[in-house]
Amino acid sequence: MSNQLTPVELRHQSRSGIFTDQTSGLCPGYTQANLVILPKSQAYDFLLFAQRNPKPCPILEVADAGSRQLRTFAQDVDLAKDFPKYRVYENGKMVSEPTDVADLWRDDLVSFLIGCSFSFEAALIAAGIEMRHITMHRNVPMYSTNIKAKSAGIFHGNYVVSMRPIPESQVVKAVTITERLPQVHGTPLQIGDPAAIGITDLDHPDFGDAVDIHPGEVPVFWACGVTPQQVVMQSKPEFVITHSPGHMLVTDVKDNQLADIL
């Protein structure tokens, strides 16, 4: 049923508490966004971290301090209610997983919307490239690496990457398609040599699920949006709100409009 909803209808259902589920596959074609909410005192460091590390941390939009509205990615929106589920952390520890954070809202909170790999996977699938984890009904495999992010203020850490097995004959196409989507992680970081970025065992990802790699396929690694979340958590900020994994904001912007918006 939800597949028939428009993005604004889905946001209304999340806002009223009717919809509290994952958003994977909903409103196909529309850009979904990750969320990090930080107090203004840490917003500069985080924005600078994103500027210095655009591949793992592609910022779609930053709301004004205290504002629960957006200007570009959605009109009728309430950032404190329109994600189906949130996670609230204090001093690096999750303290609750509510469907609404309006009662926790403060005038100094800054919301960062971050690009999500759903957008580039849609482009790859449209080009005839199989996403193995989707075929296998699994979460994409993600790995910690030895690639150091450029630090900014209190935020530092290593890149997390996601891996998709690609047939050798489609690797070039996978590069050129994702090159056109710098707003959602852009080109791969590594093709075919996991050890070169510090990954020792593809069968045991650090996050998500392992997937099969068939003969003639190459593991291709992209910067992953888990990087900024892990980096924020490692710095143990006093207060941070994120979306609950998989429970994204569905925006009014279509994936194929992304290149024109940013």
Place this chain on the structure above:
Amino acid sequence: MSNQLTPVELRHQSRSGIFTDQTSGLCPGYTQANLVILPKSQAYDFLLFAQRNPKPCPILEVADAGSRQLRTFAQDVDLAKDFPKYRVYENGKMVSEPTDVADLWRDDLVSFLIGCSFSFEAALIAAGIEMRHITMHRNVPMYSTNIKAKSAGIFHGNYVVSMRPIPESQVVKAVTITERLPQVHGTPLQIGDPAAIGITDLDHPDFGDAVDIHPGEVPVFWACGVTPQQVVMQSKPEFVITHSPGHMLVTDVKDNQLADIL
């Protein structure tokens, strides 16, 4: 003589006060950068302004607060000395134009390096597209427009654009070449219709010099790096340092490496 210098040699000459001239045409092939230095208290608003307006305000690198070093665009560098000439503004009014700002340096100053159109002009010329203002030995014509930048905190204002006449047969090429350079203003904002963006008289630019437009040529407008400077000045910050126009930092990064760096 200076044409033979490497970027680091030119920076050394600027640092020691030997070289105090414009940098146009020097160290061909190397990226040059504009400068805005603001106190940390205004750095978040400015970085957010740049995030929201990447076409007129493409950030190449942001130094750590108080630091006169860079991490990516140059190694042996002193941001307080290596621009050939600076401008110092207090409350929106220029108070000096020194060749060195080391004596004004403070621990809370944040340096923003901003992309410069020299980089994309080099790519256009390499593709066989004449830059009329260069042929005519003039400054590029720049115009205020009716395009509102997205505001951020104290910073708001309209886009300034630069104009280059392009033969009709080369307009597509000019678009595709600059699309590959989002770090230096990217694709044009407008092709052929100055009135659509509020420009009434091409012969009287608001900044720079008018240039000839030949029959069969179309005026093509790109977002201009004067935008952030004008926006900063209009907000009359208590203290800001910029480079003196034309007196850029020559970095260690080649123009054709820009796409891989950011």
